[in-house]
Amino acid sequence: MSTFQAPKGTYDLLPPSSATYLAVREAISAPLKNSGYGYVETPGFENVELFARGVGESTDIVTKEMYAFETKGGDRLALRPEGTASVLRAALEANLHKAGNLPVKLWYSGSYYRYERPQKGRYRHFSQVGAEAIGAEDPALDAELIILADQAYRSLGLRNFRILLNSLGDKECRPLYREALQGFLRGLDLDEDTRRRVDINPLRVLDDKRADVQKQLVGAPLLRDHLCDACKAYHSEVRELLTAAGVAFEDDEKLVRGLDYYTRTTFEFVHDGLGSQSAVGGGGRYDGLSEMIGGPALPSVGWALGVDRTVLALEAEGVTLDLPATTSVFAVPIGEEARRRLFGVVTELRKAGVATDFAYGGRGLKASMKAANRSGARYALVLGERDLAEGVAQLKDMESGEQEPVALDGIVEKLSSRLA
Template sequence: MNITIPRGTQDILPGESAKWQYIEAKAHDLCRRYNYQEIRTPIFEQTELFSRSVGDTTDIVQKEMYTFEDRGGRNLTLRPEGTASTVRSFVDEKMHGWANQPVKLYYIGPMFRYERPQSGRMRQFVQFGVEAMGSADPAVDAEVIGLAMDFYKELGLKGLKLVINSLGDKESRTAHRNALVNHFKPRIGEFCSDCQERLEKNPLRILDCKQDAEHELMASAPSILDYLNAESRQYFEDVKTFLTAMDIPYEVDPGLVRGLDYYNNTAFEIMIDGEGFGAITTLMGGGRYNGLVEEIGGPETPGIGFALSIERLLMALDSQGVTLPVETGLDAYLVTMGDEAKKAGPRILHELRAAGLSVDGDYMGKKMKAQMKSASRQNAAYAVILGEEELAKGTAVVKKMADGTQEEWTLEELAANLKKHLEKEKGVSR
C-alpha cells in the first residue's frame, strides 16, 4: 500500500523550513516591539464556538470546517481561523480583568479548511494573527494596521496596497442591511442559492459572493458609507487621520466587506501588485469586531485584529524574487582519520555544540576526501581535521573552507578560536 500525503497539505522540507523559521522570528520580534504577547490555543474547539462567532451563513461554517464527534459524543471542529479561539480564551481566562488594557495578543499556528486546494490556499495552512481587545480607540485600529504593513515591508515586499472601509456600528449596519434587502429582493432569484439564503440572514455577504460578482445589481448596491451615522463616520475619519500621520497610504473601498460575520466599523485588506502572483492579490485581511466577546459569553469588550497566511506570504516573496537572509551552513565540520580520532569525535562535537557552535561530522565511515566533500556540501565555514598524530598532541588542524588556509590549534582553545574567527568574519556576536 502506497500511503501519500493528504490532499491540501504539504511537507515543509529542510531548507524551505529555514524560511518559515525566519518569518516566524520576524513576527515574534515585531510583536515584541509592538508589545503583543503570544497566545497558543487548542487545535480543536467546540463547534459552536465557530458557528456563533464566524457566522452560520459563512462559507467557512457551511462548507469548509473539519467537524467530528469524539468518543464522548462532543461535537468538535479543527479551528478554521484564530480569532474565535483567542476571544474564547480571553473570556475563559477573564483577561478583561487584567490590569493592562487593551490586552494585546498574537498567535502563529495551523488552521484547517476543507476547500479546493490551489496555489497559496491549502486545507492545512499557517496563520499569523494579532488581536487587541479592550479598547475602542481608533488609534488601536491604526496600530494594528501599521503592524501588518511593517511585517510585509520588513520582509522586503514591494507594491503593497492598503484598502480600508467602514462597516459601521450596529445602528449603521441595520440601516444598510435594510437598504441591501430592498435592493436585491426584487431580483434575488437571479442570484446563486447561497445569496438567496443570505438575503434575510446576512445580506452584506451577498457583496462578497464570487459567483455573482459580475451581476449588474452588485455595482449599484447601496454603499455602507452612505449609511454611517455621525459616530461611525467620525470613527472612520479618525482612523484615516492616524494612518496619514503614520505615513501609511490607503485607499477607501466601499465594497470591502470581509467574509466573516463578526466585523464592524474598520475593515481592511493588504493587497500586492505585480506579475507572477496569480489572480488572487489579497495578502491578508482584518477588522474591528466589537460585540464578538459578548457573543462568546464575555462582557462588552471592543476588539480588532488581523490574520495572514504564511503560505501566501511565501508566494509573494517568490513572485518578487525576494531572498530571505536565512542562515545556512555549518560553523565547522569535524573530519576524523583513524580509529582513535573517530572515537574522540563525539566528545569534540559535543563540546563544540555546548559552546554554541553549529557543527557536524561523519557517521558513514567515509575516507578523508569524502569527508571534506561533505563539509563543502554542507557549506561549513571551517573543517576541523583530527588524525592520530593531532590527537596524540591534543591539537587539530583547522582549515578555512573559503580560501584553504590552515592553522593548528589545541583542542582546549578550539571552540574559543572558532567563535572568535566567526565573529570577526560575520561581524556579529555569537
Template sequence: MSSSFQAPKGVSEYVPPRADLFAAIRSAFAEQARLAGYGYLELAVFEDTNLFRRGVGESTDVVSKEMYTFEDRGGRSLTLRPEFTATVLRAVLEHNLHKQGALPVKVWTTGPAFRAERPQQGRYRQFYQLDLEAIGTEDPRVDAETIALAARWYASLGLTQVRLLLNSLGCRECRPGYRTLLQEFLRGLDLDEATRARIEINPLRVLDDKRPAVQAQLTGAPLMADHLCAACQEHHDRVRELLADLGIAWEDTPRLVRGLDYYTRTTYEFDHPLLGAQSGIGGGGRYDGLAEDIGGPALPGIGFGLGLDRTILALEAENAGFEAAPRCEVFGVPLGAEAERRLFALADELRRAGIAADTAFGGKKLKGAMKDADRSGARFAVILGERDLAAGEAQLKELATGDQTAVPLTDLTSTLRERLSR
C-alpha cells in the same frame, strides 16, 4: 524505497530548507509582537462547533461549507478550528484574562487551521496562520497599532509589493440602514438561488463574491462608506490619520468585505499582486460585538490573521532575500576514533558559544565526510586526523574558497567566532 503513505490532499507541509524559512519568519513575527507587548497563547486545535456557528456566522462559507466537524465519543459536536479569533476570544473569557490587568488584553498565537476547500496554490485544507488580537478597547490607536505591526513584519522580511487595503464596515447602529439599502439593490440583480438566499441572511457577503459574473453587476451598489454614522466616520478618519503619522500607506477600498460575519468598523487586508487569484496574504479588523455573540460580556476587539503559506509564496515570488539563520556554520570532519571524540566535544562547545555546528557520523572516510560538509551549507570545515592531533592543531578549511590553514586546537572556538563575524 519511499513509504506507501502520503499526507492527506490539501495539507501544506514544510521540510528543510523551506521549513527553516517558515520557522524564521514565524520567529521574526514573535519578536515584533513581543516589542509591542503581546503575550503568547497556546490553544486548542478543536472547539465546540457552536463557537464557530455563533462567532463566525451561519451564512459564511466557512461555517456552511468548509468546516471539519465530527462527533466525539461522548456525542459532542467538535470542529477543527477554521480560524483563530473566536478561539482566542473564548480562551480570554474562559481564563478571565480580561479581569487580570489593564485593558486591552494583547495576545498572539500561531498554528494550523483547517477548511475543507478545493486545494490550489496558496489555498490549503490545512494551512498556517499568525494571529494577533487586542481585546477590551475601542481606541483607534489600537487599530493602527495592529495594522502597523503587521506592516512592519512584512517589511522586515524584505517584501516591497504588499498593499494595505482599508475600509470601514460601520457598527450595529449604522449598518442596519445600509443593509436595507444594499438588499434592495441586490434583489434587482440576476443572481442564482443560493446567492439570493444570502441576500436575506447577510447581504454584505454578496459583495465578497469573487465570481466575475456577480462582480460585474455590483457596479453602482451602495457603499458602507457613504452611510457611516458620525461615530464610525470619526473612528475611521482617526485610524487613517494615525497610519499617516506612522508613514504607512493604504488604499481606501470601499467594497472590501472580509469573509467572516463578525467584522465591524476597521476592516483591512494585505494584498500581494504577484500571487494571482490568492493575492490576500493577511488581514483583519474590528469585532466589537463578538464577545456578546459567544455569551461573554461586552468586550470590543481588533486583530488579524496573517497567512504563513502565502507569505512564503510572496517571498519566493519577489525573491526577497530573507533567509533563515544557517543550520550549520562549522562542520567537523574526523579521521579516526580519537578525532571523532574531540570533534564531538568541539561541536558542543561551538553550540554553547552560539555557533551552529555539526559533524560527520558513521566513521566516514575523508571524501564522504567532505561531501557531507558541502551538503550542510557550512562556511568552514574542521578536519582532524592523527597527525593533527599529534601536532595539537586542526585544519580549518573555508569551503567556498578552498583556503585551508592549521589552527591550534585551543584556539579553534575563538578563531571560528572571529572569522564567522567577518
C-alpha cells in the same frame, strides 16, 4: 518512496525551504513582541459551537469548509478554521480582561484547516501569524495593528502589496444599510444559494468573487453613505493616524471580509503578484464577538497574516531572504580515537553557541568532506590520528580553501571569535 502521501490540499515543510517559513513567522511576530503583545497558544480543535457563533453560521467557513467531527464521548468538535475566536475564548476563560490592564494584547502562530478546493495559495492546511488586542475601543489601536503588519511585510523586503481599508459600521447604523442593500440585491438575477445569503447576511454577497455577480453589484448602496456620525468620526481618525505614520492605504467600499464578526474598521493586505488568491492577510474590529460567545462586552481588533501566501509574495517579487547557515562548522574525524575526541570538541562548540554538525556513520575523508560542503558550513574541522598526537586539528575555510592547524584546546575560543 512511501506508500503514503500527504493528504490532498496539504504540504510538508522540509529543509531548506522550511527555513524561509520560519523566518517569515519571526519577521511578522517581531514588531508584535516589540509592542506589548504576549504569545498565546490554543488547541488545534475547539467546540463546533464556538465557530458557529463567532465566525457565523451562514459563512462558507462554517457551512462548507470546517472539519467537524464527533468524539466517542459525544462532543462535537472542529479543527480550527481561524484563530480569533479561539484566542478570545482563551482570554475569557483565563479572565485576562479582569486583570485591569486593557487592552489584552496577544499574538499567536499556528496551523489552521479548511476544506477548500486546493489551488496555489489556498490549501486545506495553512499557517498564520495573528494578533488580537482585546478590550479597548480606540482608533489608535486599529492603526497600530495595521502599521505593525506594514512594518512586518517591509522588514521582509516586500514592496508590491497594498492595504485596503473600509468601515462596516456598527449595530446603530448597519441595520439601515443592511435593509437598503437587501432591497437592491433582491432585484438582481442571482442563484438560489446567493438569494438565501441576501436574507441571512447580505454583506457577504459583496464579497462574492464571481464576475457575473460583481457586474450586477455596480451601483449597489455603499456603507460609507449609511455610517452614523460616530462611525464616520472613528474611521476618519483611523485614516488620519495611518497617513501621519506614512502608511499608504486605499479606500475600498466593498471590502467586507469573509467573517461575520467584523464591525467598523476592516482591512486587507493584497499582493497583485498572486493572481486570484491576492489576499496575504487581513483583519478588523470585532466589538461584539465576545458577547456572541458568552462573554462580556469587550471591543477588540485583530488580524491574521498568511505565512504561506507571504512566502508566495516573496517569490513573486524575487525576494530572497538572508538566512543564517544552519551549520557553521562541520567536524570530520579520521579514526576511532579521533572520533571520540572530536565529538567532545563538537559538544563544547555547541555549548558555546556555534552551530556545529558531525560526520556520522564512519564515512571516509572524501565522503565526509563532500558532506561538509553540502552542509553549507563555513569551516570544516578535520582531526586525524597524527593531528591528535600533535594536539591540533586542521581548520579549513570552505570559502577560500585555506587550511591551518589549530590547537585542540583553543578551537572553541578561536571559532567563537571568528563566527561572532
